[in-house]
Amino acid sequence: MPDQPLPTYDSTAVRVALWRAQHLEVDSPPHVFEDDVGLKLAPPHAEWRQRPDMHPQWIAPFRAAIVGRARLIEDMLRDEIDRGVVQYVILGAGLDTFAQRRSDLAGRVAVFEVDQPGPQAWKRQRLEKLGFGQPTWLHFVPVNFEAGDDWLAHLKAAGFNAARPAVIASTGVSMYLTLAAIKTTLRQVASLPHGSTFAMSFLLPLAMADADMRPMLQRAVDGAQASGTPFVSFFAPDEILSLAKDAGFRDVRYVSADDLAARYFANRPDGLRPPRNAEGMLIATT
Numbered sequence: 001m002p003d004q005p006l007p008t009y010d011s012t013a014v015r016v017a018l019w020r021a022q023h024l025e026v027d028s029p030p031h032v033f034e035d036d037v038g039l040k041l042a043p044p045h046a047e048w049r050q051r052p053d054m055h056p057q058w059i060a061p062f063r064a065a066i067v068g069r070a071r072l073i074e075d076m077l078r079d080e081i082d083r084g085v086v087q088y089v090i091l092g093a094g095l096d097t098f099a100q101r102r103s104d105l106a107g108r109v110a111v112f113e114v115d116q117p118g119p120q121a122w123k124r125q126r127l128e129k130l131g132f133g134q135p136t137w138l139h140f141v142p143v144n145f146e147a148g149d150d151w152l153a154h155l156k157a158a159g160f161n162a163a164r165p166a167v168i169a170s171t172g173v174s175m176y177l178t179l180a181a182i183k184t185t186l187r188q189v190a191s192l193p194h195g196s197t198f199a200m201s202f203l204l205p206l207a208m209a210d211a212d213m214r215p216m217l218q219r220a221v222d223g224a225q226a227s228g229t230p231f232v233s234f235f236a237p238d239e240i241l242s243l244a245k246d247a248g249f250r251d252v253r254y255v256s257a258d259d260l261a262a263r264y265f266a267n268r269p270d271g272l273r274p275p276r277n278a279e280g281m282l283i284a285t286t
Contacts, residue, residue, distance in 0.1 A: 012094065020035040062220075085196075088109045088111050113140050114141045151188075151259040173201075189284075
């Protein structure tokens, strides 16, 4: 099979992989999250560090948000695995590298990566070329969201046991979805067995952000619009919690940037931390 073209470098998946790698390169220890596999999966041009969206100081808050939310999810997943959960679903997996990095956890849980068919096929090709392969507990689930495919039906067809609880994570996705699509996803996850946990990132309205961050956030919104993948959904924390409750979740909570800062970025001499009131996390359990 010939190599498929590398994803464009303004794609969200590649940018996230580069920001994770940059955290190890430019931020002082202790590192919040350690991931250099994504950089191998999407080897950038030699001058990638000179890209405007890789400027170490300018994008430091966003880099912190990316690594902070990733750490939160994997810490939560570890706790759920210790409680006996054996299924982990990543919606919009992109260049997620949990299966390649966390040998301490990955072998204890069935991992299901759900993503668009084209990007997922490219990722699988890269994993094979790099020698990672596909262990028996790793399942790739191609879903054509744009065509209205039912991701949960595809998940079950790939071996997901809908009678057992799971951890489901969705980061960097909700802003691209309509309210109707988000409600549908929440209802689908809420239908899973008691003890399942859903972690979803979401953008807060720009008006809620600190004034000094709004110009940078507006540039991100404008850039998404220009690239043909506009941000269409923003939620205040009480709005997303209400949606989750209405969908049928038993317990819901909001994790703010301040919560992430207190947990993972406290007392750092470099001042690295996620921007306040820009992105939040919904944690909901069935």
